[in-house]
Amino acid sequence: MHSLSNRSKVVVNKEMTLKERMYLPAIFGGMMITIKHFFKRKPTIQYPEQKREFSKVYRGRHILKRDEQGRENCTACGLCAVACPAEAISIVAAERKKGEEHLYREEKYAKTYEINMLRCIFCGLCEEACPKDAVYLTEELAPANFDRSNFIFGKDKLVQPVGTSAHPKTYKPYKK
Numbered sequence: 001m002h003s004l005s006n007r008s009k010v011v012v013n014k015e016m017t018l019k020e021r022m023y024l025p026a027i028f029g030g031m032m033i034t035i036k037h038f039f040k041r042k043p044t045i046q047y048p049e050q051k052r053e054f055s056k057v058y059r060g061r062h063i064l065k066r067d068e069q070g071r072e073n074c075t076a077c078g079l080c081a082v083a084c085p086a087e088a089i090s091i092v093a094a095e096r097k098k099g100e101e102h103l104y105r106e107e108k109y110a111k112t113y114e115i116n117m118l119r120c121i122f123c124g125l126c127e128e129a130c131p132k133d134a135v136y137l138t139e140e141l142a143p144a145n146f147d148r149s150n151f152i153f154g155k156d157k158l159v160q161p162v163g164t165s166a167h168p169k170t171y172k173p174y175k176k
Contacts, residue, residue: 059122059137062115062153063160067105070162073134076110083129088119105132113158117142117151 019025045052054060065073076093094111096104103109122142126135145151 054139058139059124059127061138061140061142062120062126062158063136063138064110064113064155064158065134065136066160066162069102071101071103071105072109072159073105073132074110074113074130075106075108075132075134076113077108077131079129079131080126080135083125084120085123085125086119086121088116088121089126090114090116110155113155115153115158117153118148 067073076091078091078093081087081089081091090112091110091114092112093108096107096109120142122137124137127137
C-alpha cells in the first residue's frame with residue numbers, strides 16, 4: 001500500500017469484553033456528569049428584576065455627542081465610516097448655513113448619519129477613529145425589535161439630547 005505520507009496505521013479488531021459490551025460503566029459515567037451539573041449554580045438571571053453586570057470596557061449603543069453649548073461635535077469627516085470593518089456607518093455631509101452656528105460646531109456637519117445596527121459588530125473602531133470625540137459607545141444595551149427597519153439608527157436616535165451629561169458613561173438611555 002502506497003500513501004502520500006508513507007505512514008500507515010495498523011488497526012486491531014479485538015473482541016470487546018463482557019463489561020464493555022454491557023455499556024454500564026459508560027452509562028454510569030454519563031449519569032455522574034449529569035448529576036454533577038444538576039446541582040451546579042445556574043447561570044440564568046431573571047432579567048427585568050435582575051440586571052447583569054457588564055465589564056468596564058463593555059461597548060453598547062452608540063451616541064453622537066454634543067459640546068458644552070449643545071452643538072453637534074460631528075463634522076462629517078467620514079473617518080468612522082472608513083474605520084468600520086462591517087461598513088455599518090453611512091454619512092452625508094452638508095455645509096452649515098448662516099444662522100446655524102448654534103447647531104453645528106464646524107462649517108461642515110453630518111446632514112444624515114446612520115448606523116445599521118444589524119451590521120454593527122460593536123468593535124469600537126468608530127469611536128477610536130473620530131478626531132472630534134463625536135462618536136461614543138455607551139454602556140446601554142442596543143434595543144431589540146421585530147422590524148428590520150427599526151435597526152437603522154439615524155440622528156434622531158443617535159444625537160445626545162441637549163442638557164444631558166457630557167460623559168458617555170453617565171448618558172441616560174434613549175426613550176421612544
